[in-house]
Amino acid sequence: MLLALSIFLVLSVGCTKQEAQVDNGKYNVVVTTTILGDTVREIGGELINLEILMGPGVDPHLYKASAGDVKKMTKADMIIYNGLHLEGKMGDVFENMKNQGKLIFAATDGVDESKLLDFDANPGHYDPHLWFDISLWKEVAVRINEGLKELAEEHSEEFDKNLEGFLEKLTELDEYIRNRIEELPEDKRVLVTAHDAFKYFGKAYGFEVRGLQGISTEAEASTADVRELADFIVEKEIKAIFVESSVPKKNIEALQEAVRAKGFNVEIGGELYSDSTGGPGTEAESYIGTFKSNIDTIVDALK
């Protein structure tokens, strides 16, 4: 009896630490999106095994967790998601993981609510696309750092150092963006995209922003939406509009047609990364690369 009890104790104590560091002695961290994933990688570095559920070009608003995803989350030592209902179809899965006692949190849960933008069509909710306001994404990075330190206290110093380096790079990125925007006269700072992923960007950098679909891609654009936005483009003589890598191109193409039917020629200025980074091997593979690619595409097309 005593022997059985001590075996049980050894096993149960053994579980917590052993299971928490399975592969190569590293912690397994599962995140939802590539933008979040790159940020977690910046801070966690080589100290964690990172698993990203949604690949480049995947729309997080519509994404449903597969059986494989649930398995990965069940195995994970920590799960980090964006929150603010970006992962609109995954709420139940997150709740389930919480109930199982997983270390799981929304990276946006530390951001000062007064800085969040409203989700117009969904009262009581906030716009989840805050990665295009660098001052807010810095707050998210700080929250991620806290989470990782909670998971692996012994690496705290290294996480802090990584965070500091990342925050410095974000300050440089912000300067790069502001300098590029200076190339555009103020009346050209109008951004028309496939869905409303750029409101924080617009607020932070002084752009008027219009998305054909709303904040979530769940709501389809109506013909009235297309007509209204086409009128706006003609009236403002906007040179270019943009497709997004995680949203089908057909809506923006329909908008371009509607504008042309009114006798004004608007170009498709290129592809922006909205809810996802670019693919492996592209310059937009990282969060910073994504933002740089976007700002270059926007400024070059609207100039």
Ligand SMILES: [Zn+2]
């Ligand atoms: Zn979105």
